[in-house]
Amino acid sequence: MAGLVIVLTVLAAMGESRQQSSAFVGLCVYSGDGFSILTNGTESVGVYASLDVGRVYRVTGVLYSSTSGLRMRPERVEPAEPTFPIDSLTGAYWPSRGYYLLTPAKIRLALPIDAAKGEMVSVEGLWHGGKFYPLNYRRLGLHEGPVDGMPWEVEGTVIYSGRQTLIWNGSEEIAVYPPYGVELEPGLRIRVLGIVRLYSRISLFVDSRDDILVLGLAERRPLQDAAIGDMAVGNCTVLGTGRSLKLDCADLRLYGFSARVGDVIHMEALRRRSSLLCLNCSVIMPREELPNGICSFSEGMFARISGNVSWVKVYRNGFGLANITAGDCWVLLKLRKSLGIRLDENDTVTAYGFFTTYRGMLAFEVASGDDVCSGNC
The missing domain is CATH 2.40.50.140 (Nucleic acid-binding proteins)
Structure with missing residues (x-):
């Protein structure tokens, strides 16, 4: 009889131990059908409830061990502020086949944030499973100048196209490498966002055609007033021919148009560093009429x-x-x-x-x- 009393007492004590509630505060990093995983950076707990990934919860319930790790059947679930240490990162937001932060190292974000592509942000969050889960962030704006390995947005006029596209931003030539199948015609004014590589000249590698915005055409100016990147307009007499035309009105040779020595032409041409490129040219007086x-x-x-x-x-x-x-x-x-x-x-x-x-x-x-x-x- 005494032995039976002892056994019942032990079983009662074990039952009370299993039913004792505890609380766990963690970030939800997985949510499935009736099951979620919370982590505080050092421990992870599986919770039998459907929660929102990326939010912090305080869960109260019975915590126990299983062959797959700690588990909890929650009695109470409520949103909470982090009580665990969090990390802070600063970089450029880069949503491209996933969500990334460029520092310039490429860090995978588990969730998107409300920031413009290429914008600098300061993000607080937690690492888990090789991803960074953002909790809070602050937008810092775009880089004002080119930094190797980082996004940069620049406006300019396309002055060369082909294997390498060059744009003139008002002070220097920038090499732009658009996505496959995207061609940029000379004379277009564009705003382009890409990843900077600092080679012999600044190079910009564009991720998507959506990162190129056509603003219009180069600004029209009289030939004598045209600067690099402008559309030079004027009437000229052809003085020499070959792969390009020598003109009486400019020291630069004209490419992209054929005429005879003595022909008078109307020229709308893109002014480049050392040449002119015909955008719209025509013979307005054949040389026979001179x-x-x-x-x-x-x-x-x-x-x-x-x-x-x-x-x-x-x-x-x-x-x-x-x-x-x-x-x-x-x-x-x-x-x-x-x-x-x-x-x-x-x-x-x-x-x-x-x-x-x-x-x-x-x-x-x-x-x-x-x-x-x-x-x-």
Whole structure:
């Protein structure tokens, strides 16, 4: 009888121990169907309740051990403030195929925060399972200048495109690497957000096409007032051809347009550091409509001359001279062997080139055989 009393007393004591309640304050890092996990950074407790991930709770109930760790059947669940140590991080918020904080090390956030992409933030939270769970955060704004490995937003005009896109931000060239399939046309003004890499020039690697905003076109300015990144507008005469055009109105050569020596063109071109790029160009006066300048000699000046060949002389080395006359005016047309031109007396000739001299006599020089027309021109 005495033994039975002892056994009942022990069982009663064990029952009272199992039913004793305790409280646990922790951050919810997992929530499933009727089961959640809370952690305080050092201990984790499984709670049989559906809670919100990222919130801190105070849970009161019976705590016990299981083969999977500590468990609790809650008697009371209420939101709470952290009573455990929390960590603080400062970096740039970067939501891209997940949520990250760039410090510039890439830290995975378990939850999104209400901040702009690339914005600097100060975040307080807790580490768990290789992720940082944000509890509180403060927005600090965007970086004002480029920092290696960090996001930066910049505005500028696209001045080169292709394998590498270059924009001009008003003071320097910045290399922009947009996502695959995104092309930026020269002359566009854009605002772009990307990750900075400091190489020989500032490089910006863009994560998404949504990080590029087209603001419009480059600002139009008269050619003489245009700065790098502006759209230069003016009328010019073509003085030389090749892969680019030499113009009478600018020291820079024009790319992206074809015309003949002597053609007058209207140009809307992107001003770059050492060249012009045609955005919208057209011939407004073909060279055939230029006046005959044979009587208006001015050394070094471009002109169209037209007249008859009064005599031709060719030297042993292949160099030749043709005397072109029109009324009382005449000029010696210099015929380099490389031009591949043959003229005869009484031919009617039109040429486009520059006035010069030959042994003190008035002369005229052309750049190529295409700039001399003999016969019905």
